[in-house]
Amino acid sequence: AILSLGIAQAQSPELSAPPAIDGEVVGDHGSHTIRMGFGLSEGSPQYLSSRYFADILEQRSEGRLTVQVFPNSQLGDDVQMMEMLQTGTLDMTYPSSSAATSYVSELAVFDLPFLLPSREAAIEVLQSEAAQSMLDAFEGSGIKALTFSENGYRQLSNSARPVASPEDVAGLDVRGLTVRTMENPVHLAIWEALGANPTPMAFGELFSAMEQGVVDGQENPWSTILTSNFQEVQDYGSETRHVYTPFVMMMSERTWDRLHPDYQALVQEAARQSAAYEIQISAEYDDWAREQLEERGMQITRLDDAQIAAFQEAVQPVYEEWAPEIGEELIAEIQQIAASVADD
Ligand code: TF8
Structure with missing residues (x-):
């Protein structure tokens, strides 16, 4: 009877179990x-x-x-x-x-x-x-x-068209994608540089904004896209990995x-x-x-190195504008830590 209610029970991934809880019990200092x-x-x-x-x-x-x-x-x-x-x-x-x-x-x-x-x-x-x-x-x-x-690597999704290049974001004969961003100026700059119409909005309002066509798309990790059921209102995904x-x-x-x-x-x-x-x-x-989203009908575009490089080049102005603000030294330090792993 429960199954006939028609509530699609999401399949679960096979996830590692949490480690056993050990360590001493802490004394009584109130509740x-x-x-x-x-x-x-x-x-x-x-x-x-x-x-x-x-x-x-x-x-x-x-x-x-x-x-x-x-x-x-x-x-x-x-x-x-x-x-x-x-x-x-x-x-x-x-x-x-x-x-x-x-x-x-x-x-x-x-x-x-x-x-x-x-x-x-x-x-x-x-x-x-x-x-x-x-x-x-x-x-x-x-x-x-x-x-x-x-949170993870952010990927673009949208309801308008497959996206494999900055030109697909900006649109050549058609208008640029309206992309919801977090309320963060660097993210606004990224999507402006890509030729989109970035629209900052709280995450909780996003599903209905996409459902009503207020925005064409958004960007978040695949896990968020799936656990928020965005595939119901977003036909296309692109593996851009543009921000961690x-x-x-x-x-x-x-x-x-x-x-x-x-x-x-x-x-x-x-x-x-x-x-x-x-x-x-x-x-x-x-x-x-990502697999689940494809199984549920989202068309996901994977980008090769050259395609990613095109996105990287298009967002260079973001570094020029924001690096002095954020701190060149800090950026260099973070890049160095990242490079030390890549070199391992
Ligand atoms: C966003 C963030 C959010 C999280 C969470 C909902 O797009 O990636 O998914 O911060 O609080 O707003």
């Missing part, structure tokens, strides 16, 4: 309920790793620390939830770094197109001292940044300050462990998601 909101839906790597984070806290505090998870932008978008952290009306959130550049401007380095050539390089960067100083730089903002994890976006797991400084130092240490450790798990399943999920 806290921690509310965590974020943008993606149940089933996303972000959601699954948040559950793991909750399990670690719960087990190692013998149930004194509990985490309530609110997915699907139900408490607000990335920007709004960070503001809620500052005022203390929400305990935790998990935005894209791109949404947080108004707090820590250095984070915009991650918005530069084609900066991180491989996941291995990206992960090395996320674990670097340079990345740790970006987390530390939140101090005093009302937000305690705990760890980076992976990290997530930042963060807590309200007010909540942090209320926690006993032993609880703080536990929260920090659980954040790192769940981020490591998220990074692992994010890759597994993303590969699977």
Whole structure:
């Protein structure tokens, strides 16, 4: 009877199980309920790793620390939830770094197109001292940044036409694609350079904007496209990998300050462990998601090196405009870390 309801049950990918929870139980320093909101839906790597984070806290505090998870932008978008952290009306959130550049401007380095050539390089960067100083730089903002994890390589999808070149984005005889971007100036510059009409918009409004034809397309990792059912309103995908976006797991400084130092240490450790798990399943999920999208009818265009190079060339003006702002030295440092992996 349940099957006849006609609700398509999404098949699940085969994901690694979370590592067993070990480590000592932390002493009794009172009970806290921690509310965590974020943008993606149940089933996303972000959601699954948040559950793991909750399990670690719960087990190692013998149930004194509990985490309530609110997915699907139900408490607000990335920007709004960070503001809620500052005022203390929400305990935790998990935005894209791109949404947080108004707090820590250095984070915009991650918005530069084609900066991180491989996941291995990206992960090395996320674990670097340079990345740790970006987390530390939140101090005093009302937000305690705990760890980076992976949103992933962003890919273009749209409802108008297959895209294999910047010309396909800009349109020759037809108008340029209207592409939703995050509310981030570097992303706006990227899509302007490609000849699109970039339209910044909160993620939670995106599905209906595409459904109603307000925008032609958007760009996000395959896993996000699938877990958000964008394939229902987007016929075409292109494997552009134009930006690698990290997530930042963060807590309200007010909540942090209320926690006993032993609880703080536990929260920090659980954040790192769940981020490591998220990074692992994010890759597994993303590969699977691309296949699933094709199975569900999305026409995905893979781009060869020459085609990617054409995109890279078209977005060069973004570096000219933004590198001085973000810091030439920081960019060089990140590129060097990335290159050290490529050379291995
Ligand atoms: C975006 C981001 C989002 C995430 C999440 C929904 O496109 O990539 O998918 O930050 O909060 O807005």
